[in-house]
Amino acid sequence: MPIARVAINVPVDTLFDYSAEHISSSDIGLRVSVPFGKKRVAGIIIDVASDTLIDSKKIKSIEQIFNETPRLPKELLDLFTFCSQYYHHSIGMVIMNALPATLRTSKPIKLPKDKISWNTMQLTLTETGKQTDLTSIPVRQRVARNLLNRFQQSGMISGSELKDSSPKIKQLIHQWLICGWITKNQRPLTTNISNNPPPLLTIEQNTAVNAISASIGQFNVWLLHGITGSGKTEVYLRLIATILEQGKQILILVPEINLTPQLEAVFQNRFPNVNLISLHSGLNDTERLQGWLQAHSGQAKIVLGTRLSVFTPFHNLGLMIVDEEHDHSFKQQDGLRYSARDLAIFRSKQIDIPIILGSATPSLESYYHALNGRYRMVKLTSRAIQNAALPLIQTIDIRMHKATNGLSQPLIHALHENLAEKRQSIVFINRRGYAPVLLCKACNWNAVCTRCSSRLVVHLRDKNLRCHHCGNQQQLSLACPECGNQDLAPFGQGTQRVTETLANYLPTARILRIDRDSTRQKDAWRTILQKIHDQEVDILVGTQILAKGHDFPNVSLIGILNPDNSLFSTDFRASERLFAQLMQISGRAGRANNKGKVLIQTEFPDHPLYWALQKQDFDTLAQSLLVERKVAGFPPYLYQAVLRAEAHKIELVLNFLQSAVNLAKRNSFIELFDPVPAQMLRLKGMERGHLLVQSTSRTQLQAFLSEWQNQLHTLSSHKIRWALDIDPAEL
Numbered sequence: 185m186p187i188a189r190v191a192i193n194v195p196v197d198t199l200f201d202y203s204a205e206h207i208s209s210s211d212i213g214l215r216v217s218v219p220f221g222k223k224r225v226a227g228i229i230i231d232v233a234s235d236t237l238i239d240s241k242k243i244k245s246i247e248q249i250f251n252e253t254p255r256l257p258k259e260l261l262d263l264f265t266f267c268s269q270y271y272h273h274s275i276g277m278v279i280m281n282a283l284p285a286t287l288r289t290s291k292p293i294k295l296p297k298d299k300i301s302w303n304t305m306q307l308t309l310t311e312t313g314k315q316t317d318l319t320s321i322p323v324r325q326r327v328a329r330n331l332l333n334r335f336q337q338s339g340m341i342s343g344s345e346l347k348d349s350s351p352k353i354k355q356l357i358h359q360w361l362i363c364g365w366i367t368k369n370q371r372p373l374t375t376n377i378s379n380n381p382p383p384l385l386t387i388e389q390n391t392a393v394n395a396i397s398a399s400i401g402q403f404n405v406w407l408l409h410g411i412t413g414s415g416k417t418e419v420y421l422r423l424i425a426t427i428l429e430q431g432k433q434i435l436i437l438v439p440e441i442n443l444t445p446q447l448e449a450v451f452q453n454r455f456p457n458v459n460l461i462s463l464h465s466g467l468n469d470t471e472r473l474q475g476w477l478q479a480h481s482g483q484a485k486i487v488l489g490t491r492l493s494v495f496t497p498f499h500n501l502g503l504m505i506v507d508e509e510h511d512h513s514f515k516q517q518d519g520l521r522y523s524a525r526d527l528a529i530f531r532s533k534q535i536d537i538p539i540i541l542g543s544a545t546p547s548l549e550s551y552y553h554a555l556n557g558r559y560r561m562v563k564l565t566s567r568a569i570q571n572a573a574l575p576l577i578q579t580i581d582i583r584m585h586k587a588t589n590g591l592s593q594p595l596i597h598a599l600h601e602n603l604a605e606k607r608q609s610i611v612f613i614n615r616r617g618y619a620p621v622l623l624c625k626a627c628n629w630n631a632v633c634t635r636c637s638s639r640l641v642v643h644l645r646d647k648n649l650r651c652h653h654c655g656n657q658q659q660l661s662l663a664c665p666e667c668g669n670q671d672l673a674p675f676g677q678g679t680q681r682v683t684e685t686l687a688n689y690l691p692t693a694r695i696l697r698i699d700r701d702s703t704r705q706k707d708a709w710r711t712i713l714q715k716i717h718d719q720e721v722d723i724l725v726g727t728q729i730l731a732k733g734h735d736f737p738n739v740s741l742i743g744i745l746n747p748d749n750s751l752f753s754t755d756f757r758a759s760e761r762l763f764a765q766l767m768q769i770s771g772r773a774g775r776a777n778n779k780g781k782v783l784i785q786t787e788f789p790d791h792p793l794y795w796a797l798q799k800q801d802f803d804t805l806a807q808s809l810l811v812e813r814k815v816a817g818f819p820p821y822l823y824q825a826v827l828r829a830e831a832h833k834i835e836l837v838l839n840f841l842q843s844a845v846n847l848a849k850r851n852s853f854i855e856l857f858d859p860v861p862a863q864m865l866r867l868k869g870m871e872r873g874h875l876l877v878q879s880t881s882r883t884q885l886q887a888f889l890s891e892w893q894n895q896l897h898t899l900s901s902h903k904i905r906w907a908l909d910i911d912p913a914e915l
């Protein structure tokens with residue numbers, strides 16, 4: 185009897201064998217229900233074999249094959265396999281993580297029915313449909329056979345021809361749409377019938393569109409590096425139009441869809457007759473399943489989604505776009521710790537289509553690949569709208585202008601003036617990357633680790649300095665080794681009570697504070713945006729969330745508090761992120777025809793990062809940051825993985841990590857550091873620690889991790905939870 189090899193949602197990276205009577209390789213990708221222990225669980229057939237190592241008396245058989253579930257295409261199964269191997273996560277868990285909840289159950293599902301407008305619809309046979317063997321339909325299902333035959337003869341049948349058919353035929357049509365044998369089109373597909381004609385491209389946009397169009401049918405990673413307001417979206421729109429004309433689908437990945445309702449409107453406006461769906465966490469199970477099925481069958485032409493949608497099945501994908509590719513929300517921070525951007529690149533290579541990474545401030549990884557020729561870079565260096573001037577960016581030296589509760593007088597003064605002119609302001613509080621470091625303000629010396637060149641963190645209680653990167657510890661001395669300055673103090677302060685202080689200084693201003701909590705609820709963000717647009721707010725106070733891509737047309741002043749924390753952070757990516765954020769938030773000022781102003785409160789007005797920002801010069805900064813990374817030995821010049829562990833007591837965690845170090849088979853390609861307690865030790869009642877591994881060879885690192893992971897399983901106890909994090913976004 186043939187054997188189905190099935191992936192199941194368990195943390196063991198193996199397939200499970202089951203016998204099944206009528207099964208063949210054409211059933212690969214189907215969902216099944218199988219007995220597992222005492223339970224019945226869902227699985228996906230990954231392979232069909234003729235024999236198994238399991239004793240023929242012990243092997244169990246598949247309980248049910250869900251034929252009505254669409255089959256996962258091979259291309260998607262390949263992506264899952266790659267993802268499982270690369271991130272060292274079991275194949276079953278990878279798949280179940282990616283599927284809509286409804287498909288993770290071991291029960292048959294009621295598939296949502298598509299609305300078919302029988303009068304205007306065209307039904308077209310797909311490639312899958314063409315390849316379906318007529319004889320695979322049992323002879324007694326005469327109606328189905330005849331219908332398929334009819335489709336295979338003519339390729340297309342109009343809805344009006346079928347509208348008076350039997351309910352049975354209509355039922356079949358619904359089912360085949362779901363299976364992807366046929367697709368439906370509303371009217372012949374035309375693009376650009378919106379009321380507003382698209383703008384004339386700028387010269388730079390035109391060059392970008394032409395360059396990318398010229399090689400549209402093949403794999404290339406394009407880095408579209410364009411300053412905020414340079415019109416990257418218009419470049420996407422033109423290329424999307426070309427792909428749509430070829431009858432293909434487009435996947436657009438965005439950092440957070442709740443923050444970008446504007447984008448959806450832009451796409452739908454330009455292509456009013458094209459079926460566009462958004463996939464994001466705000467959908468309920470049915471909506472998600474519906475969207476997923478439409479992408480699978482090819483009905484949805486444009487899919488706009490957050491990181492999880494990189495796992496969407498497509499019928500005929502022609503282009504992928506990753507907007508704001510540098511954004512860290514593309515990396516999942518728990519469970520399967522995948523990078524949607526990196527998986528998207530893998531996927532486009534595998535199916536040989538182009539992918540566009542768009543950003544005003546590319547990640548140094550992508551930028552590096554563009555410099556060394558692996559990616560192709562196209563640039564937009566000026567704003568698309570004529571007269572839209574770049575904002576004026578200035579620093580306020582808070583060594584001269586002391587700040588009270590985080591706010592300096594020149595900033596308060598500017599806020600006053602802006603309020604008097606009835607314009608809106610933003611006060612942006614940088615909270616990223618804060619840990620107390622030792623810094624000499626006389627000569628800018630800072631304490632770095634002798635072993636790995638990370639900045640050391642001050643632990644006042646233990647009177648020492650500790651490297652959160654490699655675990656090294658050093659004596660805490662309070663005199664500067666460079667210039668002898670005697671009063672070194674831990675650097676960096678928090679910014680509490682900004683809102684209250686503002687209210688004191690500006691009693692008539694309407695101040696709105698925005699943070700994660702105030703936007704968590706559904707539609708909360710929409711309400712806030714509406715308030716801002718209706719001019720019911722004068723000053724917005726907030727953290728990172730304000731930096732995301734919104735248009736605030738009447739905002740003309742932006743004050744930045746605490747940016748220096750990131751300049752001297754222990755996280756080597758903090759400067760890169762600070763720059764990205766400041767660029768992005770500066771882009772909020774003066775979008776329409778009013779020139780914006782950005783005021784940065786800093787103790788280091790001469791720092792190269794602020795110079796680069798004032799000149800909007802990403803390239804110079806990126807190149808100097810890359811040199812630093814190369815010297816210090818950080819990515820992209822090497823590859824990292826982190827073993828993360830947590831338990832109720834940190835001692836348990838550190839013991840576990842130490843045993844992990846002890847049993848690792850070292851070789852000259854692998855650098856293995858010491859266990860370190862996490863920066864934020866306790867989270868949700870657990871204490872956490874980690875261990876960094878790095879290598880200049882990705883292949884060597886992967887080989888090491890595979891073997892190490894197997895050994896770690898022999899170590900683990902139920903008291904410890906651990907996971908590998910490949911290409912960690914932070915420690």
Ligand code: ADP
Pocket residue numbers: 383384385386389410411412413414415416417418568569570
């Ligand atoms: P980015 O995404 O690069 O920050 P946007 O795509 O938001 O920039 O474009 C900024 C503004 O410029 C938008 O209002 C857009 O409609 C407008 N725009 C884009 N391209 C053109 C063009 N060729 N001519 C006129 N306006 C344009």
Ligand code: ZN
Pocket residue numbers: 624625626627628629664665666667668669
């Ligand atoms: Zn000094």
Ligand code: ZN
Pocket residue numbers: 633634635636637638651652653654655656
């Ligand atoms: Zn170190």
